[in-house]
Amino acid sequence: MKTLGRIWWIILLLFIVLYPPTLGGMSAYKSGIMIFVGIYIILAVSLDLLMGFAGQISVGHAAFFAIGAYVSGILTVKYGASPLVALIAGMALSGAVAWAVGRPLLALKEYYLAMATLALNEIIVTLIIGLQWLTGGASGLRDVPSFSVPGFSFDNHVHYYYLVWAMVLLVVASSLALVRSPFGRTLVAIHSDETAAKTFGIDCAAYKVRVYVFSAMYASLAGSLFAHYMGFLAPDDFGVLTSINILVMLYLGGIGTIWGPALGAVFLKLLPEFTYQFQDYELLLNGVILIVVLVFMPGGLFGILKSVAERVNARGSG
């Protein structure tokens, strides 16, 4: 089992490293698609920690995606900060916002929590539109520079592809480490039954806030990576529709598995590349796929892969 896991990691790593020179043909466009895929994997995996493990619904995850993107954009464009500093500042602000609103917000349950997180998303978008002098408002924030660290600039798309995917691996690996640790087990206990969890000394409110802060900081990282890739930020990219898109990735891929939501992000972001001739029907197609998956395959894409793998294994040993 452990060696099998290692083999998968090596295959994945080889694919990521070899994609630009082979399938990607070193083209900016093909690297760009995978940059988007990577950014959405970070978003989906970070939401999975909060929703799939701690069981706390969020219909406003794009709020932290927005904070990361705009802090990076504003600090680099208006104040000439280095992108790395801006990225860290964005994560700090996202974490601080999550910490500040986390306790009252996560005291709510189910529909009320869904509504409150949605409202948070709306508030952030409204602030972005309203604070025009700072954010560029509805007309957007222009000329966000490429990402750079002292001595190296990621202005080439292929270079940026490697940076984004290094972050993806970091986020996925750390999220897996987290959910497989005693901390993850505590989250599952809270998800399953808060009353029972409390009777074992678990401070549910504190744990929910911790995972919320952590999840927000990863979403913020995705936002910063997005800002430096796009070079232009507009509030439309960070609305509730984006939050719902991330939710769809979770359910499509298989919520509560880390790999599943990552797979959901890959699927949903690559789908338009294969169906571009039907692009008028893209939303319809997404909707139909989601319904089919939810009704017939509640384990999502990852659930399907797992059951196929189990069947192959059973045949191999049988």
Place this chain on the structure above:
Amino acid sequence: MSEDILKVVDVTKSFEGVHALVDVRFGVTRGHVKALIGPNGAGKTTLLNVINGLLDPDRGHVYFRGHDVIGMAANEISLLGLSRTFQLIRLFTVNNATVLDNVMVGAHKMLKPTISSALFFRASTARQEKAVREKAMEALAFVGLEEERDTPPGTLSFGNQRLVELARSLMAEPELLLLDEPASGLNDAEVERFIELLAAIRQKGITILLVEHNMKLVMNISDEIVVLDFGKRLAEGDPAAICTDPAVIEAYLGAECGLEGGEG
């Protein structure tokens, strides 16, 4: 020696005008098994919920190991050494949680897991985790379920789910264990086995407060019994005294009494 580990003093609780508990007062002696019995709706589960902090009473005090625990959160009271099981089984079932996972959650207060311990101090976390896993296997062996470690708890029989809850509550190394109808839904053989387990738990020096309808179990294992009726304390005493108390017989016991080697 005969100090009270738990003191319930004049606890009163109403739900929308219904008096669930009225001036209930009793103590539990350290090292003893005390049973809380009474008809359905007498307020037994409400009282357990008040003791472990899931409910706040309207009036009264609960002292656990000398601490006034009213107003403390359930998780804080738990850290003082209180553990419980539930009448309606409350095992953790989401995200493919196994029996072993459930039991290991019981050891939360030994691990107090954090994000940094999971990501940065992995070696020491792994060491602690190994110790907790071994302890959890011992707890499962104690209740006879070590074979079921990787089973999802929802697929176990009702009786075995109760045993998983018991193992989980023991993982917290409680000084006082609250058991809410642990024998309901168990067959006769399982009840026999449960009586043996409770005796063994008592041997470890753990005090037990038990809500139960199965008189055979209650009369066999209890040092003292307190009887609740319509939220009031009706009687308190040792099993023989309760068995012959006319008020208790009228309100609850009827003629039946499970006291072994009956007086004829």
